[in-house]
Amino acid sequence: MSKDAFRARLEGTAAAIESLLDRLLSSSPMPGEIARPPRVLDAMRYAMLGGGKRLRPHLVVETARLFGREDEGVLRAAAAVECVHGYSLVHDDLPAMDDDELRRGKPTVHRAFDVATAILAGDGLLTLAFDMLADTPTDPDPAVRIALVLALSRASGLGGMVGGQMLDLEAEGRFAADGKPIAGSEEDTLRLQAMKTGAILAASVDMGAIIGRAEDSQRNALAAYGRALGQAFQVADDLLDAEGEADLVGKATGKDAARGKATLVSLYGVDGARSRLRRLVDEARDSLTAFGPAGDALARTAVFVAERQS
Template sequence: MDLEQRLDQRLAAIAARAEASLADCLAGRGNSLALAPERLSAAMAHGTLAGGKRFRPFLLVECARLFGHEEEAALPAAAAIEVLHCYSLIHDDLPAMDDDDLRRGRPTVHRAYDEATAILAGDALLTLAFEILADPATDPDPAVRIALSLRLARAAGAGGMVGGQMLDLAAEGRSLSEAEIRRLQAMKTGALITAACAMGAELGRAPAEDVARIVRYGDLIGLAFQLADDLLDVEATAETAGKRTGKDAERGKATLVSIHGAAWARGELDRLVAEAQSLLAPYGAAADTLAAAARFVADRRS
């Protein structure tokens, strides 16, 4: 079996386990959702249990495994980062933000329900992420749970994902420099991908120098993820991407693809992948799956 096939198997296996963990969380098993109104719970499930590659949980689990942490023990933290990611998608799709009707091939939450319910579903998922991380079932060591919570809060908040979304909204119709685009994308998309990698390393009790190496790996694949997304927006159809495409041009948003062109973007993706893979060299074959994941990010079609 070649490395690409092994990666496909690992992605599918972790996605299935993450999906089951998310379903348990949203069913209120062991958390406050047992008290949630039915419509709110249904909207949260619609925005979360919609399939997908579960790439952030995959990164967290694989980075934890690299440092000897069992997959099963990493699943609660993986669920936490995924429910937070799903909250961000629900809010990003709202008419006041990106105004999207389709997500993963299904109606967005505000279309399937209504805007107020979508806002509250996102709020509840955001809160649930930190409820999960604070639970001793996520890790018996309170210091680790605090570190995970701090890492995710910083990645998701005003200096990370939310701040990046603000920059993205303000960028519509404006001409941005390459440095401004890279900053926006690192915050909006890259911060949560980097956090997934770092949280896995922290669960595995990796030494500080290894956490720093894994953080850099996460930064690089986060940049590659967004660059590949920009290419998809230009080249893919809504059917293959699972969401509306051509949005950046419609809204006058500057991207690295719009500045440099698709050919440059493919070359830059190759550069980012090569650097990301080089960071994993000290770990040998144990990091093969993460090395393959870097290429997967660059080559994805949805």
């Protein structure tokens, strides 16, 4: 697969997700809903529409495609993961959390609206994600839908993304008596990152495998891919924060160093982080050999994640 063909796939999925989210976040209540109050709906739309790479949906879509599934159900599963990602950004940006003012170059939800609306918009997106997975159009088989709910909930909750954000605040010394960042060991830092960002990337791949009815051996190979990809994503993220240009990255950079927080760059140095990144990309690609040329899109995704500039 050429670089251009890969870009076309990535952008095709992003456009399809944008369009599906636009429909799902319409002002018409779904059956069982009483009404959709405009203010919180607007905040949810503001958080979710208007672009982004849609990397997590792309992982769901490309993994499902390995098994010949390319349909609205797959896109719904992909959009559900994106809603969980979006909710986590809205809540993490809040003043009481990371206190960020910009996200993808525009004011964060609590700046564009207000804190209460941002909390509710996040809550609404998290709930919507499970709703979308559970509803019939995602897959005719309830056992598949329930497996999707479980994969996403485990990656998002206390033992995944929520717990990871907690560890991140603690690593910044938020609850330390002296307020100083805690010198995180390599093990601590890797666990924090596995929870905060790795788990949902791995879950995206797993959800593609679930909806594609992958056999156990295939699901295991894809799990190895997902783990390596998630780790590669985080090394690249730490490198971007250490070296990237804020206007390209679309949010403040150099924040980790300013906060004195342990990152893979502070642990391994820039060169060490770069070499780790190469190893992880190789590991991700190696996990896909059983799929032959059909695995090209996912293999290229690992390269894309490593080389991204934002």
